[in-house]
Amino acid sequence: MPAPWIFLVRSSSTGKFVKDGRTNFSELQAELSKGHQDNLIYYAFDLLWRDGDLRKLPQIERKQRSSDLLGENDIGMPIIYSEHLIGDGQEMFEHAAKQNFEGIVSKRADAPYRSERNQGWIKIKTVQKGEFPVIGFVKDPTGVAALFLGKNEGKDLVYMGKVGTG
Numbered sequence: 001m002p003a004p005w006i007f008l009v010r011s012s013s014t015g016k017f018v019k020d021g022r023t024n025f026s027e028l029q030a031e032l033s034k035g036h037q038d039n040l041i042y043y044a045f046d047l048l049w050r051d052g053d054l055r056k057l058p059q060i061e062r063k064q065r066s067s068d069l070l071g072e073n074d075i076g077m078p079i080i081y082s083e084h085l086i087g088d089g090q091e092m093f094e095h096a097a098k099q100n101f102e103g104i105v106s107k108r109a110d111a112p113y114r115s116e117r118n119q120g121w122i123k124i125k126t127v128q129k130g131e132f133p134v135i136g137f138v139k140d141p142t143g144v145a146a147l148f149l150g151k152n153e154g155k156d157l158v159y160m161g162k163v164g165t166g
Helices: 001-012 025-033 057-070 091-099
Strands: 011-019 042-052 079-081 101-109 122-127 134-140 143-153 155-164
Touching: 042 057, 042 122, 057 079, 091 101, 134 155
Parallel strands: 042 079
Antiparallel strands: 011 042, 101 122, 134 143, 143 155
16 A cells, blocks of 8 residues: 555545645646646645544644654655744735735644634735636526636636636
């Protein structure tokens, strides 16, 4: 059995799939529908269970156990341990915005895991601006449910994603 299966079967983690260094849900869906999962990388940023429930442990300790698990089993690509930074959140946010990232997530290092949003973690999104022509829509019984947006890249109109109207 390959090493990544040890990680997936004997533990439970939270993380995010990434393609080409970016998290884009519509691109992820497109890659999976084409059967291109080998283009994806999984960043593991929390470990919830390993031979028992770890959710009551502090975030920083769960992250260390996640790193240990990956190292002990010589697990590498396509699974990567997501490093954390301690320090100036404002500086990190500004850097994320310059890189056109979606935003940052800040978590209390001493907090236990909670599945619901709470005071222990904050997601701060950057605001990206641009002009995106509407190239389609999804209709529901009450009207338009979502818009499909594009972007001009040279002479091509490229699909960028779907946005809700709510």
